[in-house]
Amino acid sequence: MAETKWTQGRSRDDFLGDWVLTRRIEDRHAGQAGLFEGTAQFVADGDSGAIYDESGLLHIGSAAPLKAERRYLYDFSGGMITIRFADGRDFIQFNPASVHQAVHACDPDAYRAHHDFSRWPQWHAVWTVTGPRKDYTMRTMWQRR
Template sequence: MRRNALSKAMITPSDFVGRWNIARVIDDKHAGGQAHFAGTALIACKDKDWVYSETGVLEISGIAPMQAERTYLWRPDDAGFDIFFDDKRFFHRFDLDQESQARHWCDPDQYEVQYDLSKWPSWQSTWIVLGPKKNYVLKNRYSLSETTVD
């Protein structure tokens, strides 16, 4: 079945395997500005832990654009993913509901995420991050890349 023909009820972990375009906006209420990230994420099957690796360019007002990258481990099951940092510490759960929510406490900061799969195969995550020195909303929009995965 073609990816763009999938119904929301039929989304499975394997549908995430491949290359995704990412458009990210970070609205930093603490610093009073916005940052933008544009890049790609590659989700690849590697044994029981899949690798999510993103790379792109981060633009912050008043600072020269910089290369940015991040890697996570995604452990799939029938209902979604347990997501871990690249050092294998647990981060959060991503269920494949149309609107999945999760929280992560990283003392002294609270991270809350909502995943939205309602426009599949485009999808997004919205993070709200609050702490003594943090107050921002980070929105990721993912769309299928035209580039094939080797």
């Protein structure tokens, strides 16, 4: 396996600080596209954790933009990235030095993620979400502010 930039000494501290993010949403079920533009911030939490907050505007079709925000709890211990919802419930976990993929089952829906750190400090995540009433892809890019 080729060594990624992650395995070349990256750690939680490399994520800390401010980021600009762009998220493109392709909703095949609803037949529309969306664009989220905003900022994200990682703030240290303990020895290996970080609190992730993002906020920005969500544009869907010709509707007025909506303010959107979310929070996740990250843990970078044991060579893994573990992401939890703001209330502490498990979301996903993956090994950034190898597969970069994770699945979150939320019956009856499935959330599949692929993270790409190969162009650090710019990084991407692609989420594919499927279920009886869901069929969309979100592509998010983060870059240093």
